[in-house]
Amino acid sequence: MKPSTLRIGRRYRPNRLADHYDVIVIGSGMGGLTHAALLSELGQRVCVLEQHYTAGGYTHSYERNGYEWDVGVHYIGDVGAPTRTRKMFDFLSEGKLQWAPMDEEYDRFFIGDKVFNARAGKQEFRDNLVGQFPEEAQAIDEYLQLLRQVGDGLAAFSTGRMLAPWQRTLAGPLLKWKTPSLMFRNTHEVLSELTSNPDLIATLCGQWGDMGLPPKQSAFMVHAMIARHYLYGGFYPVGGSWRIAESIIPKIQASGGEVFTYARVEEIVVEHGRVTGVQMADDHLIACDRVTSSAGVANTFGHLLSDEVTRSYGYDKKLDSVEPSFGHLGVYIGLKGTAEELGLPKTNFWIYPSNDYDADVERFVANGDAEFPVVYISFPSAKDPDYENRHPGTATIEIVAPAPYEWFESWADKTWGKRGEDYERFKAELGERLMGHLYHRLPQLEGKVDYYEVSTPVSTNWFSGYQRGELYGLAHTSERLQQDWLRPQTPIKGLWLTGQDILTCGVTGAMMAGLMTTTAMMGVRRMTPVMKKIFG
Template sequence: MAASKPASQAPKPSRLRIGRRYRATRLDPPYDAIVIGSGIGGLTTAAMLSAAGRKVLVLEQHYTAGGFTHAYDRNGYEWDVGIHYIGDVGEHPTMVRKLFDFLSDGQLKWAPMDRTYDRIFLGDQHFDLRAGPEAFISGFLERFPGEERALREYLKRVSAVGRAMPLVTMEKLLPLWCGPLLSLIKKWSLPPYLHKTTYEVLRELTDNETLIAALAGQWGDYGMTPDVGSFMVHALIVKHYLYGGYYPVGGASKVAETIIPRVQASGGEVFTYAEVETILLDGHRAVGVRMADGTEIRAPLVISGAGVFNTFARLLPASAAEHSGYRDHLTKVRPSMAHLCLYIGLQKTAEELGLPKTNYWLYPGADYSGNVQKFLEDPKAEIPLVYLSFPSAKDPSFTRRYPGRATIEIVAPGPYEWFAQWQEQPWGKRGVDYESLKEDYSQRLLEYLYRHFPQLRGQIDYYELSTPLSTRYFCSYGKGEIYGLDHDPDRFKQTWLRPKTRIKGLFLTGQDIMSCGVAGAMVAGMVTAQSILGLRRGRSLLKKVFADSASATVKETDPAPGSVSRSP
């Protein structure tokens, strides 16, 4: 094998730093709103409030803005940490594409992946997810020729969930006293399978367990196996990618880089290295934040994109969280899965190495929950999910920015509890035992890569593994969770997961409000801005969003092969 930099050596800091470094002397009050966290939810809310004339301050504790949309470079390589692919941004004018165009002023460009955007492996068998509904169905019919009726009904239900989302979203905007009336409307309007598990819904369509597993193979995108995960979020993800996967040209960091000017347009700013210690209250009203350096920043609105556990168990004073009932609410939801990610660098191009623009999902077999349980009980058991992503193959600008290089990412489950004994140790200095455990997992994950791409053995120049402690350190998620809250059916019945809180002046944004993923968190950011601005001004802003995006001149690469134009 080519020489790899040992994981025990602390790597040099990244140069990909988006946002302005925080200094108390750089503040320019007064601000109309403060946003805690610069993930896509927080940036979307900030940018939309800025478009409505508000001066917004975004505070990010990390060294770079973007949350899980950020990228980092090291040793001459660059990797994304969360944007492995995005759907609904092709030629067809979806809300997601229009919103991205507005937020970035048309500067964010998208490159299509291969016609097969996801390849699901169940042991030695594989099943392709192809762009476009008919291509999607025909691909499965090649393997399951007698299941056309089930497949068409499946996509019909996926579409029905999409049509139900405006009503689900409206519930988060209307006052709680509208609840009884909305419950009646939902009872008659929403499909009966909306709050079932993915497996329950698929089992109603077919008794072929292999087909069920293949259709549910994207469960890693929301972190819950089909027997416990919500069909609603599963359907939203299937619908999101149904017309193909795309990748931001220039890498994941382009997302924050192109959105921040929208925030700055009304005098706002995005600061990094800006750790918020607590939310300031005047009675039962949020009036600002206190920073880790003791600086107090006042504003009539505080918007937290830090997640509900961080907001109500860490940032909000305990007495206020208890009095308002949020401490009790937190017992009804759970943090999502934690993960490992192996970042790999190679000194040849993706083309020279034969790397695809297709994601690989590797499973030991169709018994997802059984395999996960075996792994939780025995860390040396076969890893129940291994995800392979090839960012340098997806980004057409990569070879220009990093000539003669390629990158790969391997993601797998990694329970936080397995690493908790080192949680109090500083990043980069957690000791020999921690580094030895990381190296063991790195080698195991590399073997999965070589199994499917044997030509890569001996080609690895550099690799490093992130653990749940990395996520805790860089993203401030207490258990290293990557999808915010678990996406089981009960989570979507929690009426308190809405932008407006019971504390005046305090709002929530990000993936905990709607659903995980870049699109889910971005839509949550839009909903939060609507909630703050009110019905009339919110509607006026949305008209501006979609009018501006429609008129933006965006030169895009060709649509993904097999993709189909459609209406929003």
């Protein structure tokens, strides 16, 4: 078997560090890499420190037994035309990242015994939905109007997060006026005012797994953001999700920066209210003026800062006001035969036991033997036109389903791969249940599966550093979105935040958080030429 080319970034060794870095970024996910690349564009020398063996955070891929899987990128929206999202990706990757469109019907929702589809294109989405719910044309049109309203409000929301305290005092009332209050209401409440058809509500919320909260718990802002994001269809990075980080790293290196792997930060060192550097797991101290943490706020304030610092800035109480998102199971499947031979679609499957998503989640959390409230199936090798070149004659499938961290907590301290027979048995049971869903939908795959393995929330903790195996960092409740402290700048001098926790989850959410943090840190005046270069 060929050696893996998927491990990207440079292995950390103290003697490989430069004498001085302007900024240290903790975590090489999309938020950290975007921020580092933009800083590098401004001539800053940046050191990105990643605890995992490869760079990319949730955008990394891995290989086993001749197969390759992505872990946190199944589809990206808004990249089929020169949108702001596409322009950002083009800029960061110097145009090297290419995107393959999925099928017109990019999401398929199996809701009880009914099937609905999301179709690419705003008009096509609308007409298709009206075709499925002919009496609901008015509600569907009103829904699309609401998405537009939230789109306008999102700009005000993110601008507010970038401003310094004195600017917020001045601009606060205007930004509040531009941020419609419906953004912070729960999704189900907002949709129930448009329609009483539970199947339509369920279809509109069929992507709830993309942010990890069912409609009665999630903020409409995030629902709308995701719906808008995929309105023109889903796209997959050609060559696999690991190509995202691989194509951005040269931009970070251009100003003398580097992305180090196996580089676990143990502590952010703060002296007299100012960050002075980071202490590594090998005890090495790297001094710097500024540190940006892209490792999630639970890690940053719960582990990377001393208790004394966390308490003195009130972050212990602030952390109590937010919750981690759900944990998940992943099934990574390898098959003999190409995606075409096996009849695999470029469509995501979302399988729901009923149209009452919240009740299904509640039942499952109370009793793990209840049906999975959602089973998501993705066909990465079908979506990637280059997969066949890298792994001829084979195909891959991934299944994702929710699973509370608590079920696995007792194995959290054990080493990956050595958690014992009881853990393996439990995983195998869950894996079989999920494979049953796959065979039910695609019976032609019986006997074609060559290999599969199951990951749990403790695997997520091991590889990605999320303490509770969180799928998407903080849970996307309305309360979380109204936390003013979830912003790039902290009151600790020299400490900045970026990544999915300060805006929203998603590769694009984390990328835009990277842009926000860089703008807040470097100032609009310095960023303007860069913005012009990116967005024209």
